[in-house]
Amino acid sequence: MYKFAGKKNNYMNIQCDKCVIRELNSLHSISSEEMNSVTKNKTTLHIKRGEVIFSEGSSLKGVYCLRNGKCKLTKLAPNGKEQIVRFIKKGELVGHRSVISNSVAHLTVTALEEMDVCFIPKLEILELFRTNSDFSMEITKSLAEDLDEANTSIANMAQKNVRERLAESLLFFEKIFGIDNEGFISVNLTREEIANAIGTATESTIRLLSEFKKEGYITLAGKKIKLKDKVKLKHLTEGY
Amino acid sequence: MYKFAGKKNNYMNIQCDKCVIRELNSLHSISSEEMNSVTKNKTTLHIKRGEVIFSEGSSLKGVYCLRNGKCKLTKLAPNGKEQIVRFIKKGELVGHRSVISNSVAHLTVTALEEMDVCFIPKLEILELFRTNSDFSMEITKSLAEDLDEANTSIANMAQKNVRERLAESLLFFEKIFGIDNEGFISVNLTREEIANAIGTATESTIRLLSEFKKEGYITLAGKKIKLKDKVKLKHLTEGY
DNA sequence: ATTAAAAACTGATAAATATCATATTTTGTA
DNA sequence: TACAAAATATGATATTTATCAGTTTTTAAT
Structure with missing residues (x-):
């Protein structure tokens, strides 16, 4: 509680x-x-x-x-x-x-x-x-x-799918919270919190983050996230 | 245009x-x-x-x-x-x-x-x-x-599925727009507009409206909609 | 009243996402 | 440092929803 x-x-x-x-x-x-x-x-x-x-x-x-x-x-x-x-x-x-x-x-x-x-x-x-x-x-x-x-x-x-919303949120997080000296987004969010922000299941968030990592758009280190390819992420927000 | x-x-x-x-x-x-x-x-x-x-x-x-x-x-x-x-x-x-x-x-x-x-x-x-x-x-x-x-x-x-959102919207439409003298919701919306409000495909809206009708919660007459079982619809908004 | 366009509808199928089960890793704290 | 709890991760499967293709019905303009 x-x-x-x-x-x-x-x-x-x-x-x-x-x-x-x-x-x-x-x-x-x-x-x-x-x-x-x-x-x-x-x-x-x-x-x-x-x-x-x-x-x-x-x-x-x-x-x-x-x-x-x-x-x-x-x-x-x-x-x-x-x-x-x-x-x-x-x-x-x-x-x-x-x-x-x-x-x-x-x-x-x-x-x-x-x-x-x-x-x-x-x-x-x-x-x-x-x-x-x-x-x-x-x-x-x-x-x-x-x-x-x-x-x-x-x-x-209403209009974007989960993948698009996640890309959007990652860019948004970096924009408003900034990055630390190693380039990671300066906010401590659990996967569940990210899921609660974009409106999806925690597992889906985890899976998509892994995909983004595998595809080279982000780096993951524990719960810390670094954006590697913001241009691509920006494109992802619009579905391509 | x-x-x-x-x-x-x-x-x-x-x-x-x-x-x-x-x-x-x-x-x-x-x-x-x-x-x-x-x-x-x-x-x-x-x-x-x-x-x-x-x-x-x-x-x-x-x-x-x-x-x-x-x-x-x-x-x-x-x-x-x-x-x-x-x-x-x-x-x-x-x-x-x-x-x-x-x-x-x-x-x-x-x-x-x-x-x-x-x-x-x-x-x-x-x-x-x-x-x-x-x-x-x-x-x-x-x-x-x-x-x-x-x-x-x-x-x-973010949290409700399309079926829940549709039930919610129908109740909302009746609440804010009222009903005509035959009991139909007093607003002229196309299926596409309803879909654009709840954030889904037009076909999904049509299908779900048919289901609601078949299950006896609403009456359809052309594009006019009458709510028959508001208690059930209220329950539907919360997924049961 | 006729007719073309728009809207509503239906079915088949594909894609996206949730759910459940379970394993692994990380974290906080005794 | 150890250990329990929390968080992360992954796979299998079920469910939801979108998409495409086509038909029927309604609407609006002539």
Whole structure:
């Protein structure tokens, strides 16, 4: 079962205006006065791989700003399988959808590695949204972008086969997570998690990865994956 | 190829505050003064089945408010097939995503039947967004809702098989479009369109509809569909 | 009312994918 | 370091779904 992230300590309550990731999300549009208020009211959490930041059905008391690390957003299907709907990394906000629409969380957010996350109370966010139209515009734009990506995802799921989706995902993983100094994709995903993202059986994912390796498009080292022939992978995403 | 809706006539330039659908979308939160401005600047279009309101890649000069009728939102996949991402009906807005994020349209909107559509210029909408925080909140909430539905759709596409998705879609069609006086679902969709919505081959859709009929869950009369056993269909969506 | 085009339908077959069973490897931790 | 648990891997088989080819029915335009 889930391990919940419980350690709410303020030991790292860095001022937001000194935070490196500030520029990366909607918070970049707030004034220094507003920033001070956020700094005062936020708390910082340290979270380990596999821990849940919040889960589907829970009611959120604020939004989370990711200082570093990566996580997955999942949805539980009626068959009990978890669908990974999206990946999120350093600099992004989570929970703003629930806070804005004043509803329960519809996704579960789970850390894929150690991460530091700042919790900003609901009131703080709603007040910013109401009084700072740059901020509300930013939040709205970010939802609009998410919606657009989700629509693309629907089309991919519906129109592409598993092989095409896997190729697509590998390129996507490298693009958003980058590579380590040996050239491997910088994210720690199990085969099952990859399967849950592309919507297939774990065995199919494993088999296709082996095929991609055999055909020379990727290198596998344990669970680490290196892309060797991105041009070919790009072609594979469109089925040739 | 597409037939574009070109007839921009003002013959039906009804005042927005008298419009029946006003209560149904984000515009319900605007003042009567603001409403007057919208009335003055909007134009009304009459559109026939199959005509395109706007298409993927085009840059929008405003948003469209659906006075009546139904339409489909589609996305062109690289394989040339069209994916229906969503259905929209009377009372809803389209194009606000593009206008808010100041980007090109990422979807094509096509009428499924005769419809009247009001066009509201971009400036009008952006001004409302900037100055009326109730309106911006409504727009944002509606994007948040769309996003949530899109995520559910991703999970359904990924986790459910074609039979389950078809059962789900039939129930969904009846729910959002209602039924006529003989009990048939009130929307005119070809088998191909249904297939494009659930992400399968047209033949598979036809075959499964025949099976559902043979098994007594639905009635078919031409392209019209009546749901006979909704409890069973509900069970089918979860695979039993 | 006639007729051409589009849509719906059906069957046969191929291809893709899931499932089950089991072996091997890796990982985390005592 | 050892060992149990988890993850990865592979083969055999069943199931689902797509594709192709053709027929019938419906629709819309003249």
